[in-house]
Amino acid sequence: MAKGTVVQKIIDRHYVGGEKVPGSPVSIRIDQTLTQDATGTMAYLELEAMRVPAVKTELSVSYVDHNMMQNGPENRNDHLYLQSVAAAKGVTFSAPGNGICHQVHLERFGAPGKTLLGSDSHTPTGGGIGMMAIGAGGLDVALAMAGKPFRLAYPKVIGVKLTGRLAPWCAAKDVILHLLSILTTKGNVGCVVEYFGPGVASLSVPQRATITNMGAELGVTTSIFPSDEATKRFLEAQGRAECYQELSADADAEYDRVIEIELDRIVPLAACPSSPDQIKPISELAGRKVGQVIIGSCTNSSYRDLAMVAQTLKGRRVPPQVTLAIAPGSRQVLEMLSRNGMLADIIAAGARILETGCGPCIGQGQSPAQDTITVRTFNRNFAGRTGTKGDQAYLVSPETAVAAALTGVFTDPRTLGVAYPEIAEVDHFLINDNMITRAAGADPSVEIIRKPTIGEPPVNGPLPDRIDGTVVIKVGDKITTDHIMPAGIHLKLRSNIPAYAKVAFECFTEPGRPSFAERAAAVRDAGRCGVIVGRDSYGQGSSREHAAICPMYLGVKAVIALAIERIHSANLVNFGILPLFFANAGDYDRIDEGDSVILENTHQQLAPEKTVMARVVKPNGEEWPLELKHRLSAEDIRIILAGGMLNCQ
Ligand code: MIC
Ligand code: SF4
Secondary structure (H helix, E strand, O other), rough: OOOOOOOHHHHHHHEEEEEEOOOOEEOOOOEEEEEEEHHHHHHHHHHOOOOOOOOOOEEEEEEEEOOOOOOOOHHHHHHHHHHHHHHHHHOEEEEOOOEOOHHHHHHOOOOOOOOEEOOOOHHHHHHHHHHHEEEEEHHHHHHOOOOOEEEOOOOOEEEEEEEEOOOOOOOOOHHHHHHHHHHHOOOOOOOOEEOOHHHHHHHOOHHHHHHHHHHHHHHOOEEEEEOHHHHHHHHHHHHOHHHHOOOOOOOOOOEEEEEEEEHHHHOEEEOEEEEOOOEEHHHHHHEEOOOEEEEEOOOOOOOHHHHHHHHHHHOOOOOOOEEEEEEOOOOHHHHHHHHOOOOHHHHHOOOOOOOOHHHHOOOOOOOOOOEEEEEOOOOOOOOOOOOOOOOOEEEHHHHHHHHEEEEEEOOOOOHOOOOOOOOOOOOOOOOOOOOOEEOOOOOOOOOOOOOOOOOOOOOOOOOOOOEEEEEEEEOOOOOOOOOOOOOOHEEEEEHHHHHHHOOOHHHHHOOOOOOOOHHHHHHHOOOEEEEEOOOOOEEOOOOOOOOHHHHHHOEEEEEEEEOOOHHHHHHHHHOOOOOEEOOOHHHHHHHOOOOOOEEEHHHHOOOOOEEEEEEEEEOOOEEEEEEEOOOOOOOOHHHHHOOOHHHHO
C-alpha cells in the first residue's frame, strides 16, 4: 500500500472516516469545489432541492465555459440562473468569456495540498499545482458544497518516475499520450497517478497541468505532481504566493506500481480516431493530408502553449486548404497575447480566433467536413464528438498542431525546419479579475432567476424489491458518456431532462426503429423496469450525471456490465440505478436486447452478500439463472433503496 506519497499525505490531512485499504471507501473533507454550466445548472438545482442556504466550503466557484453559443435562449437562461444562485448561496462566479474552468481555477484559485471536487472530469488539472483534484457528478459536488465529505475508494497509487527533460518540439502532451499508450483508457479505476523523480523539476506548472488534465482519460481518480519551486514561481507570478506550500513524497515512498518515463526519449505522438489511447508516433502519420487544426481546450491553451504557437506562426501563413482555429483557455491568456502583440502574429498567419471556452472540444461549432482529418490539441476524440458522423479526430500537442497547420499535412514538428521557440516562464501574469464576482457569503435576499427552460431535477421512487426488467439496449466495450448522452447540439438541453432524455443513446438509433428513449418509455409505461447491458469500461469519459439521470427518468433501474467507470458508477448510485457486474463474463454473450431480467428479493439480496441472483427469460420462453456481483457499500445500498441521494436528504 502506498506510503509516504503526496496522495496519502493529502488524504490523511482531509480524512474523515473509512478504512485506508485500497478499494475500501474513505471519506475526505473537500476544501474547494468547481462547477461548469453544463453540469452546474443541475448541481445548483440539486443544492436548492436539498434546501442548503449557504455553501460551507472554503471556496466554491461556478464557471460558465461550455454553453456559450447562445443559439436560442437556453444558454443565457442557464447563465442567469447560475449567476443569481451563486450570489444567493455564497458561490464565486466566473462569467462567460473569462475562460475554461480548469484553466482559470489553476490561474486564480488552485492551491497545493487542498482538495478540490469539480463537476467535470478534467478537474484533475489542479493536480498540476499539487492539489488533490477530483471529478465527480454534480450531485456529489452539491453535497460537498453542503459541507458533506466526499466518498471515494482508497486509491492505489501508480508512481510515474520522470527523468531527464523534454527535447525541443516534444511536449507535455506527448508525455500523457505516451502514458495512455501504456495504461490505456480502461482498467485503472481506483488508482491515482503520482509523478515524482528528477524530471519533475524541468516541467512548469502549465505543462504539469496538461499531463494531469488528460490523466482523466486513463480513468484514474486523479493525477498529481508534487508542489515545489516551480509551483512557487507560478503562484508568485499569479500574485498568490501566500497559497504556496511545499509538498513532496518521502524519499522512501512506496507506490503500488512504478512506471519510468525518460523525458528525453519522448517523441511527438498522436491519439488516433476514436479513442485517446490509440497512440502512434507522428513520424508514422507524416504526409497525411489535414483539413483542420484546432488549438485550445483545457488541456492545451495556456499562455505557454499559445505563445509557442504564436512565435512559430510569426511571419508565416497557414495554407488555404487548411483552417486553423485557436481558442485561448482564459481571458488572462487572451489579454496577455493581445497586449504583447502575439495575437496579431496569430491573426496575421490566418488563424480564426474563437471565444475563450470549451467550444469545438464539446462539439460547439467547427465540425470538420466529412472524410477529412481534423487535428486537435484536445483530450477526447470519441466518435462523433466533433459533431461530424464518421469523424477522424487526432489529438496532438500544440507543437504538432502548429506544424500541421503550416504544412497542411501531418508533420513531425522536429522536421519543420523552424527553431523551437523556447518560452520563458512568466514572472508576472496579467491579473484582471473583473469578470469574477467573489462571494462574500450567502445572501438569501437575492432573487434566483429561473427562466422557463430550467426544469427541476426529476424525482425517483424507491427501488422495488422485485425488478421485472427488460434489456432496452445492449452495447459493447468502452461506451462513453458521450454515447449515452450526446453533447454538441444537444448540450443546451442540460437543464431540461424530459427534452434531453429523448436523445439518450442517439448514436445507436437505427433508421426506422424506435429510439432508446422510445423503447425505454414503452417498457416503463408497461409497468416494467429498463435494464442496460454494457461490456468493459462502461461509462468512460465525462462526469455528466445526465448519463444516469436521463436513463433514470426513462425508468432504467439497473446497468449490468463487465466493468463500470468510477464517476459514472457513482452517478448511477446517486440516482438510484443499480450498477451490477456479470459474475461470468460469458453471460454477456448470452443476453440480448428484449430479454427479461428478473431480480427477486432484491433488497435482501443486496446486503450483505456481493452476489445477486437473477433470472433471464428469452422472448421464446427459454430461461436461465444469471449470477451478478455488486461492489456497493452499505451507504450505497441505502441510497439506491431510497431511489437516489435526493431522497436521502
Ligand atoms: C467533457 O469534456 O466531456 C465535458 C463536457 O467537459 C464533461 C462535462 C459535461 O458533460 O458537461 C466532463 O468532462 O465531465
Ligand atoms: Fe471543456 Fe473540453 Fe475541457 Fe471538457 S475537455 S472541460 S469540454 S475544454
